[in-house]
Amino acid sequence: MTAVLSTHGLVARYGDFQALYGVDTELHAGESVALIGANGAGKSTFLRAIMGLLPVGRDMVRLDGAPVGGTRPNEMVGKGVAIVPEGRRLFTGMSVEDNLRVAIDRAGRAGARGGWTLARLHRLFPILAEKTKVPVQSLSGGQQQMVAIGRALLCQPRVLLCDEISLGLAPKVIREIYAALPEIRAEGTAMIVVEQDVGLAQSASDRLYCMLEGRVTLTGRSAEITREAIGEAYFGVRHAMA
Numbered sequence: 001m002t003a004v005l006s007t008h009g010l011v012a013r014y015g016d017f018q019a020l021y022g023v024d025t026e027l028h029a030g031e032s033v034a035l036i037g038a039n040g041a042g043k044s045t046f047l048r049a050i051m052g053l054l055p056v057g058r059d060m061v062r063l064d065g066a067p068v069g070g071t072r073p074n075e076m077v078g079k080g081v082a083i084v085p086e087g088r089r090l091f092t093g094m095s096v097e098d099n100l101r102v103a104i105d106r107a108g109r110a111g112a113r114g115g116w117t118l119a120r121l122h123r124l125f126p127i128l129a130e131k132t133k134v135p136v137q138s139l140s141g142g143q144q145q146m147v148a149i150g151r152a153l154l155c156q157p158r159v160l161l162c163d164e165i166s167l168g169l170a171p172k173v174i175r176e177i178y179a180a181l182p183e184i185r186a187e188g189t190a191m192i193v194v195e196q197d198v199g200l201a202q203s204a205s206d207r208l209y210c211m212l213e214g215r216v217t218l219t220g221r222s223a224e225i226t227r228e229a230i231g232e233a234y235f236g237v238r239h240a241m242a
């Protein structure tokens with residue numbers, strides 16, 4: 001079966017600094033894949049490289065088997081890929097609804113088609129229906145994260161890239177947000193979830209990749225990978241044994 005998204009020897013650099021060293025991954029339709037790793041492992045870089053936010057080789061990223069590496073982010077949206085970026089990057093000074101409308105317009109211009117509407121999003125996150133006219137900066141962190149996820153969903157993605165959506169949120173709010181992910185997958189959307197909390201990453205995914213210093217050090221089915229294997233892959237064998 002052809003993967004909906006795959007990376008092949010993905011390399012990314014910031015000037016002279018190499019952040020990714022030949023990363024091979026696969027994501028299948030409707031699948032949830034977690035990406036874990038210590039700070040600086042390259043997780044955000046990996047998502048940004050897929051999204052076209054960093055220059056990468058054409059063949060290094062493929063959608064349905066077709067090379068798309070280096071395609072500009074707007075065009076990636078048109079091809080069905082959306083990102084919930086680290087730090088949310090909402091448009092402050094604008095209301096919840098206006099933030100979401102930017103995504104609707106962007107998806108329309110990019111030619112993205114799908115079933116996500118404001119009404120559908122309000123069923124997923126009912127609090128957003130009560131806050132439509134509220135400036136996003138007045139929302140709690142969890143509510144802001146819901147807007148960020150909503151903005152990505154309104155781009156009608158087949159592939160959703162989520163960068164640390166639990167960061168800085170209270171456990172109850174994290175549970176609420178993660179509870180929405182199965183419903184998103186039920187639409188047929190595949191997702192890559194970058195997550196610092198290893199337990200959460202395992203429980204929310206079918207498969208898992210662990211990265212260390214720009215390389216994949218472990219991959220397998222999330223339910224089958226042991227804590228010991230993750231410890232070694234996360235910190236490197238020498239650290240795990242120390």
Ligand SMILES: Nc1ncnc2c1ncn2[C@@H]1O[C@H](COP(=O)(O)OP(=O)(O)OP(=O)(O)O)[C@@H](O)[C@H]1O
Nearest residue numbers: 014017019037038039040041042043044045046086
């Ligand atoms: N804009 C940038 N310019 C230069 N180096 C960068 C830049 N962004 C990230 N890096 C470096 O690239 C490496 C990978 O960073 P990246 O943010 O992808 O890691 P991460 O696994 O997402 O970590 P974190 O959990 O801290 O976000 C790090 O060494 C980081 O310092």
